[in-house]
Amino acid sequence: MALLALVSVAGKALAEPVDGGHARVELISEREVATPGETVWLGFSFELDEDWHIYWKNAGDAGIPPAMYWDEATSLPEDEIGAIEWPVPHTIEVVEGEIMDYGYDDRVVLPFPVKIPEGAGETMRFGGTLDYLICKDICIPESVEIETVLDLGSRQVPNVKQADQIAGALEDVPPAFEGQARLSEQGETWLLSLTGGQVAGMGGKARFFPETHDIKHAAEQPGEFGADGLQLTLTPASDSPPETLSGVITITPEEGERIAFALSAEQGDPLEGTSGIAASDRQAGTSGVSAGMMVTLLSLALLGGLILNLMPCVLPVLSIKAIGMVQAASRGEKAHLREHGVWYTVGVVLSFAVTAGVFLALRAAGQFVSLGFQLQYPAVVAGLALVMVLIGLWLLGVFTLGTSMQNTGSGLASRSGNAGAFFTGVLAAVVGAPCVGPFVVGALGAVIDKPWPIVMAVFLMLGFGLALPFLILSFVPGLHTVLPKPGAWMERLKQAFAFPMFLTAAWLVTVLGNHPAAGATAFGAVILAFGVWLMSVSGGKLKAPVLALGAALSVFAIGWPIVTGLQEGPEEGESESYASVTPEPWSPARVDELTAEGKGVFVDFTASWCATCQVNKRTTLTKPDVLRAMADANVTFLVADFTRPDDDIAAELKKRGSPGVPMYLLYGPGASEPEVLPTLLNPGMMKRKLGAFETASLERDQQGD
Secondary structure, rough: OOOHHHHHHHHHHHOOOOOOOOOEEEEEEEEEEEEOOEEEEEEEEEEOOOOEEEEEEEOOOOOOOOOOEOOOOOOOOOEEEEOOOOOOOOEEEEOOOOOOEEEEOOOOEEEEEEHHHHHOOOOEEEEEEEEEEOOOOOEEEEEEEEEEEEEEEOEEOOOOOHHHHHHHHHHHOOOEOOOOOEEEEEEOEEEEEOOOOOOOOOOOOEEEEOOOOOOOOOOOOOOHHHHOEEEEOOOEEEOOOOOEEEEEEEEEEEOOOOOEEEEEEOOOOOOOOOOOEEEEEOOOOOOOOOOHHHHHHHHHHHHHHHHHHHOOOOHHHHHHHHHHHHHHHHHOOHHHHHHHHHHHHHHHHHHHHHHHHHHHHHOOOOOOOOOOOHHHHHHHHHHHHHHHHHHHHHHOOOOOOOOOHHHHHHHHHHHHHHHHHHHHHHHHHHHHOOOHHHHHHHHHHHHHOHHHHHHHHHHHHHHHHHEEEEEHHHHHOOOOHHOOOHHHHHHHHHHHHHHHHHHHHHHHHHHOOHHHHHHHHHHHHHHHHOOOOOHHOOHHHHHHHHHHHHHHHHHHHHHHHHHHHOOOOOOOOOOOOOOEEEEEEEEEEHHHHHHOOEEEEEEEEEOOOOOOHHHHHHHHHHHHHHHHHHHHOOEEEEEEEEOOOHHHHHHHHOOOOOOOOEEEEOOOOOOOOOOEEEOOOHHHHHHHHHHHHHHHHHHHHHHHH
C-alpha cells in the first residue's frame, strides 16, 4: 500500500505543467483509469504568456507547428498513436498584406486519440519531447519534456478537469463539410464555392484556412453569400490549382459565434447560388464594416442626399420650401428663417429614420424591401398625386391655409409655419425615394445586410444630405439683403411654383396608368393649365409675348397627347420593340435557358416610378447603336419590371446585394454568373462591353474553323 501511494504521488507530480519559457505545457488525459480496448483522448495543453502565440498545422507564411517526439519508454509505438485533431486557428497578421500566419494564443489544447490494446498491462506510459516555436515580436524555439502515466482497470475513472479541457478542444475541431465544394480558375484568381445545408442562407464574414501553401496567405479573400451557399476569391501562389484544395472554412455571422467546417474542394465549375451579397472581409470588426469603410459609406450617403436635391422627384417639392425662405428672408425674419431650416431638416431626417425602421423590421421578418417600395402600391401613389394637386391649388391661391390659426395670434401662426416646414421635409423624403442615385445605391447596397446601427446611420446621413442645402441657407447671414423687396412678384412666384407640383402629380398618374395615353394626357393637362395661367397673368410691357407663349403652350398641350400618347400601345403581355431587339419578360428560368444555349443576357431591373431607370432607358437602352451592338453580340434583352411587388425580382435584388432598382445584370455568352453594371448607364460603356462579347464570339468561331 505504501509503494502504491508513492507511485500515485509520483504520477501526479509528473502531470504538473512544464514551463518552457513563455508557455506552461502539460500532457493531459481524459481518464484517470482507462479500460483495455477503448479509445482514450490525450492532449498537449498550452498556457501561453500574454501576446505570444504558437502555430496551427499549416503555420502560414512563417512558423512551425508543434511536434512531439515520443521516447523509447512510451508504451505504444509512434505509428499507433493518433494524429492531432487541430482546433480552428485564427489569423496572425505579421506584416500587413505580406506575411500572414495561422495559430493560437492564450490557452489551447491539441487533442489526439490513443487506442488501448486489449492485452495491455496495468499502466501505460506516454512521454517524450515536445518542440514548438513560440512568437511575439521575436520567435523562440522552445522544448519541454512531458509525460503521463495512465492506469488501466476494469472500470473507467475520468479525470474531470482534464476531460473538460479536451472536450472543449474537440468542440473547436471543425466537423467535415457535408455539402459540395468546388475550386475554379477565374483569370488570375481561384474561386472557392460551397453549397449545402450547413451554409445555405448564411451571411457575415468568411475565411479559408488552407492546409497547404497553394494560395497566398496574406491576400484578401473577398467573398459573396448566395441563396444556397458562398464563394471566396483566393489569390494563387502556384501556377495551376491542385486537383484538391483542403482546409477549413470559417463563417462569422453578424450575430452569433463563429462556425467552421473542414473541406476538400475539387476542380470544377463554380457552384450555382453562391453569389449575391458581399461578405465582410477578414479585417472588418464584429459589425462587418471597418472604421475606414464606415467613413466612406457615410460620405457616399451624404453626397447621395445632396444630389437628391437636383433629382426630378424632389425638385418640385423644394419649391414649397423656397417660397417660405423667400418670404421670410424678404421680411428680414432671421430667427423665423432659421426655425424653418431646422424644422425642415427634422422632417427630412425623421422620415428617413422611419424608412430605415420599416426597412429593418421587414428585413427581420425575412422580407425584402427596396427604396421607393411605397410607390409599388396604387393607393399610396394615388394619395401622393392628390396631395400634390392640393398643394398646387394652394400655391395658385384657390384656397388658403392657416387663416383660422392666424386669427388666434401670431405665436400660433408661427407654430403653423414650423409645422409647414416640417411637412415639406417629410414630403421631400417620401417623393425622393424613387430617385435613387449611384451614391445612394453604393452606400445602401454595402450595408443592406449589416447590423441595425449601421443601416440607421447611413439612412440618417442620407436624409441629412438632402436637408443640408436649405439648412445652410437658413443660417446664411444677410440673406434677406440679397433678395428683392416684397411685392407682387412674390405672389406670381408662388403661383408659378404650383405647376411643378402638378407635373409631379402627372408623373404619379403615369405610374398608375398602364397605357401611354394616361401620362401624355396628364402632362398635357398641366401644360395647358400653365399656358392659360400665363395668359391670365400677362400684363404691362410683356403682355403680348406672354399671351403668345401661353397660347402656343395651350395649343401644344392639346395636340401633344394625341400625337405621342394616344397611339395604340402594345397588347397586354407584349413587349415594346426597340430596333432589332425585342425585350422579353425576365425570369430565372429564362436566364438559365438562354445561358444554357450559350447566349448572352442583359437584364434591366426597372420600375415606372424609378426616375433613374427612366433616364437610363431614354439615354442608353433605347439607343439604336446600343441595341444593334446587343443584337450583334447575340445578347437577349430581358426586363424585370418592379413597378408592382414581385417576389422573384425581390429575391434577385437581395441576392445581388442591391437596395432597389435600377439594377443591371450582364451575362457573358453561356456564363452562369453575371456582371453587375453601374446604376448610371451610358451608350459608350454598353457598346464596349457588348463589343467584347462579339469579339470573343468571332475568335471562338475562327478557332473552330
